[in-house]
Amino acid sequence: MAKVKNIQFHLNKCTEARRRGDWINLIKETKYAIASGADSAPQIFALQAEAYLKLRRHQHAEEAMSKGPNFDVDQCTKFFGQICNANLLVTRAQIHLAAGRFEDALAAIQRACKLDSNNKEAMKVMMKVRSVATARSNGNELFRASKFAEACVAYGEGLESDPYNSVLLCNRAACRSKLGQLEMAVEDCNAALNLRPSYSKARLRRADCNAKLKRWEASIEDYEILLKERPEDEELRRFLAEAKEHQQLSE
Template sequence: MLNFHRFDDAVTVAQQAAQLDSNNKEVNMVVRRTRATAGARSKGNELFRLQRYSEACIAYGEGLDHDPYNSVLLCNRATCRSKLGQFEKAIDDCTAALNVRPSYRKARLRRAECNAKLEKWEACLQDYEVMIKETPEDNEVECTLKDAKVQLEKQRSQVMSDTKVAPSEAFLALSPLLQAPPPSSSKSPLLPSIAPQFAPSRSSTVEAFLATPQKIDFVVVVSLSSLFS
């Protein structure tokens, strides 16, 4: 793994090692890999500057073929992917970079921003909380942290609201029947042949049901025992 945070330093160290032992195959292989990684990074940076983000992604990927755990290349590719709207892939790259280098603030910030784009506020908040602990004087992070908290509360409130659904059509159709007063005549309009003592009346169960606002969507099944108890 060549994971030097500064590419120039990595190339210099590799070249010095090669000079000390020019016949060492492993050292020469490291030199080649280091140069290829540095070249891919330079190419990717130039393409990014030209806003050719897809091509820049490919260039950084070529560098990662030589050094899969290079946190700088992973973060740079994440930036390209976020520019392309590929936020999930960008998050994956940032996470990989942070696994290699947990203190990599740029990768953590990029991941927080991508989670915000996806409205994954809880994950977003976790990264901002880490950053504010590292630099409590950072006003920009503090403001973004507060906004993430507000958005998370709104999201939770919306989820709670979405679980409360209006009554179903079946309930609305039966509602007038349930709310109708008992008939004064001994003959029920629904069952004319039933004796007066069996005339429809609302049971205590139905009364309690009607007295409570119902916001859960369901199909009401009314039995004879509840209508004529």
């Protein structure tokens, strides 16, 4: 009984924190609830993930959601009801979107809308997912055609719907690098890495741009981080060696 009361106490605190938009406290209370015994409730992990999303800590959001129980959609609907499962799918869709898994995001949000057609948040996320997916698709097509300025605009249109989408930021950085807008490319990479520190594609792009700007120390730092992740990558090793050589020559 004492254990149940303790879980209920923290669940109430979670509800209160979410209502106030106190995302830091919501993360703390969800951790307490999970540690107290609510570790089989996907809703608690989804609440924690939602708080991380609100704080623009997308990588943490994905990690939080992945720690929860992996029930399939039908099981969740059976156990928790359609409305509750729709809310879970809305959070899952946002995590997929933040990670650049646009098809998964679309599938999750479509299922959420089907389960709860009155869910305003689901409809809002649906519009965002479609807008971002279209922008990414259009931008990629233009980039492949070497129309870098037009691709940059296309990715920018997607960022109007989702300003903190790390994939679109990284893709726009690629365009800006091709256009010689290296400072702006680095800014986009910085923004993407703030959202997802393990985003190796953005880190590699930033290292390359900093090398072109002759910022050897910054470039070397990123190449060393990448090489720790992929020690067998000979091309990375060569890039790092070249950056170090240029740094020595410039001193």
